[in-house]
Amino acid sequence: MVxxxxxxxxxxxxxxxxxxxxxxxxxxxQIDSHINKPPDKLTKKDLEKLxxxxxxxxxxxxxxxxxxxxxxxxxxxxxxDEA
Amino acid sequence: MRTYNFARHKPTSRAYLLFVLFAVIxxxxxxxxxxxxxxxxxxxxxxxxxxxxxxxxxxxxxxIWFIAxxxxxxxxxxxxxxxxxxxxxxxxxxxxxxxxxxxxxxVAAILGKLLSYTGNTHPHLIHITxxxxxxxxxxxxxxxxxxxxxxxxxxxxxVNQKVKTSPSYVAMISLALIGTSYAYLxxxxxxxxxxTEELGRAAYYLPDFLLLVTxxxxxxxMWYMGLHAAAYIQxxxxxxxxxxxxxxxxxxxxxxxxxILSRVTARYLTSLNTVVSTWTLNYxxxxxxxxxxxIAIGFILVAKGANKLKKIEEV
Numbered sequence: 479m480v481x482x483x484x485x486x487x488x489x490x491x492x493x494x495x496x497x498x499x500x501x502x503x504x505x506x507x508q509i510d511s512h513i514n515k516p517p518d519k520l521t522k523k524d525l526e527k528l529x530x531x532x533x534x535x536x537x538x539x540x541x542x543x544x545x546x547x548x549x550x551x552x553x554x555x556x557x558x559d560e561a
Numbered sequence: 562m563r564t565y566n567f568a569r570h571k572p573t574s575r576a577y578l579l580f581v582l583f584a585v586i587x588x589x590x591x592x593x594x595x596x597x598x599x600x601x602x603x604x605x606x607x608x609x610x611x612x613x614x615x616x617x618x619x620x621x622x623x624x625i626w627f628i629a630x631x632x633x634x635x636x637x638x639x640x641x642x643x644x645x646x647x648x649x650x651x652x653x654x655x656x657x658x659x660x661x662x663x664x665x666x667x668v669a670a671i672l673g674k675l676l677s678y679t680g681n682t683h684p685h686l687i688h689i690t691x692x693x694x695x696x697x698x699x700x701x702x703x704x705x706x707x708x709x710x711x712x713x714x715x716x717x718x719x720v721n722q723k724v725k726t727s728p729s730y731v732a733m734i735s736l737a738l739i740g741t742s743y744a745y746l747x748x749x750x751x752x753x754x755x756x757t758e759e760l761g762r763a764a765y766y767l768p769d770f771l772l773l774v775t776x777x778x779x780x781x782x783m784w785y786m787g788l789h790a791a792a793y794i795q796x797x798x799x800x801x802x803x804x805x806x807x808x809x810x811x812x813x814x815x816x817x818x819x820x821i822l823s824r825v826t827a828r829y830l831t832s833l834n835t836v837v838s839t840w841t842l843n844y845x846x847x848x849x850x851x852x853x854x855x856i857a858i859g860f861i862l863v864a865k866g867a868n869k870l871k872k873i874e875e876v
Binding site: 494495496497499503535538540545 | 647648719801802803804805806873874876
């Protein structure tokens, strides 16, 4: 599923801007825990749910709401890119 | 059901057990060994008052040791979560270096007490006990700092294969200032090889050549590794992506700098033994507390940084 892999890579790229080397572990954990599928099977349909859970997790790491909102906006843009 | 991963937490549990063991030994030695008669005379103390004052030193020492072991344990817990990753392996080396430095605190204190007692009760051995004490302190510092340095270098290489291996100008100038001033203080210390009238004990009991080659140069080398390690961690922090990750890493980097500073300060105080010996007890205690505070700040920052980094791996 080339499209899912691309989507996963884009999610990783966005998350890396915030979590650096921990990005892949973070994203894999969110997908595994809340989407219940392997990361390379991520689809656009899963993305909204992933964004919701990632927003909650990111909010636990920082009090900077602007930063969290920026992360969410960047992830939501991917739904538009995939359309 | 979540189960407690004993294997993963073994190293940190062992570290706390070590702390308890060292604390018990140190307290026992403090109250069991008789006070140094020279110290009693110099500060006009009775043995009972000396024991009471010992508490004023023991308790902060033990608190600082706990903080040091706590800082290491927090970092190790984080490293255990990411041990398979390149940054995890590099941070594991740094953690091992901090463990050596943490263990070195009580080991140096306990051995110092035993050697001091041996030197006082067997004056013909005082030069051996003094030299042994200096070399143990040096060995612990070198091993710990070398591990931190290797880990920091590896860490920097994970983001930039072309990371500069030569230190920055600021680091070089700092090292030159610290090294030359330390050498100056050491070689102008009238009590460096032989005791003086005021001091019943020399600082090193070594001829100048051996002092230079086996003490001064190795200590400067240790500080070089420490400064360079701090520079590598800064280079890693600059090159690594992730605004939240970098923020957490900043605490770790600052902590390591404070720990390095504390070792430099401790060594400076030793080289100033003729000056320090003229201080009143109050000033001496203040100096000890300031040094302990530096160490504590370092390890607290390490623990704080490790906690923040660990949280990223758990949410």
